[in-house]
Amino acid sequence: PRPRVWVSQPLFDDIVGRLGEYFDVDATAEVTAWTPVQVAEKLRGVAGAVVTLNERIGPAEIAQAHGLRAVANVGVGYDNLDVEALHARGIVATNTPDVLTETTADLGFALLLAAARRITEGERWLREGRWRQWSFDTLLGHDVHGATLGILGMGRIGQAIARRGAHGFGMRVLYHNRSRLPAGIESNCRAAYVDFDTLLRESDHLVLVLPYSPQTRHVIDAAALAKMKPTATLTNVARGGLVDEDALADALAGGRLAAAALDVFEGEPRVNPRLLALRNIVLSPHVGSASHATRRAMAALAVDNLVAALGHGPRAGDPPTPIAAKATAKR
Ligand code: GLV
Ligand code: GLV
Known part of the structure; x- marks a missing residue:
């Protein structure tokens, strides 16, 4: 079977749809306030996830996520991710710098x-x-x-x-x-x-x-x-x-x-x-990157990052934009 990936919030359907080329996609249709327990459940059994700043991912959330190999954050800041804990488990974490x-x-x-x-x-x-x-x-x-x-x-x-x-x-x-x-x-x-x-x-x-x-x-x-x-x-x-x-x-x-x-x-x-x-x-309600063009670019970069990090031929040879271990923000 194809690897499974989770997309935690609705992004743009056409962009999220690209994941369907390689993966079975568990896409979220409505804006959802996921609890940590729900995040842990969603991460169990997936190879990768596209997440936003609203999902916190640390040791507790990945404890049961034995197949998880990559987490693509939609955003440049990643204080929602415990990068050290992800890296300790060999999970690639990426963010979306530059485009925003x-x-x-x-x-x-x-x-x-x-x-x-x-x-x-x-x-x-x-x-x-x-x-x-x-x-x-x-x-x-x-x-x-x-x-x-x-x-x-x-x-x-x-x-x-x-x-x-x-x-x-x-x-x-x-x-x-x-x-x-x-x-x-x-x-x-x-x-x-x-x-x-x-x-x-x-x-x-x-x-x-x-x-x-x-x-x-x-x-x-x-x-x-x-x-x-x-x-x-x-x-x-x-x-x-x-x-x-x-x-x-x-x-x-x-x-x-x-x-x-x-x-x-x-x-x-x-x-x-x-x-x-x-x-x-x-x-102002946390809308720094909220222009039509930039939000599309962020979603596209996160999706490309996930595809590349999971080893599927990146379009146009884009490498993922991994977060360096040193820049870790602990919770
Ligand atoms: C938004 O806050 C971001 O970090 O991209
Ligand atoms: C932060 O990483 C920035 O792009 O300024």
Whole structure:
């Protein structure tokens, strides 16, 4: 019999359908909130799986999955996968970098602009029928052009946001990263490397684009927020757990930070009620890569990754994009 594969969520039927060339496909027709026990059941008896950020896969989920050889994550971040545990069992894990870089950078910049210029706040104000209360100082925000852009996590997406800021908005760009980038990339992004404290102190608009791991949990906490300018904005398009949301709510409510824009939250799909109650925050439901073209490209790459990882002639010789063991994010 042909190997069996599981696709955890509806993607695009025509793209998922390609798996049928090689495998018996257990495709999911409706969006499903799988429990860990259900994930474990689904993985039992399949050779591979295409999963999304909503499915956590660790030792418990793969304990009975004796035939599992590959897990293709639809997404660039993979803190939902215990890569070390998968690799220990010889299971290939892949993600979808590159195809979503520019789309996610677009959303990051859109959120930055929305926070700085109070766009969603202005829309609420207008819809509430308050235009007659307009005055010369209604909805004053902070400039983006010519300001200092701070990037925490200078990967592909961070670099794409830096280029937008430097080349499109004439911003001075500072970044902090685990390791400094080669001079050629720095000059292409017109970005200068600084230590974490300098980044916090000097940024007018700080954007978080770093991977989530136990080491980066709450990297933006009360102490970090206290170092930022009271006129600054904070934008997060990476993972909610990078920010201590209660500390952020305190800073926004207390006027110690001008505004924030979040596409990601620590307890998704739950949103901290303290954030919901604030006026100076832009909230977005984890849609960084959500353009028509990019979501199709991500699904196609995940499907190609799975086909290649299971050793079936990859179309056009695409190799899978495996996740390196070293970059593991433990739970
Ligand atoms: C989305 O959050 C992704 O990591 O691709
Ligand atoms: C993260 O891996 C990125 O592409 O920035």
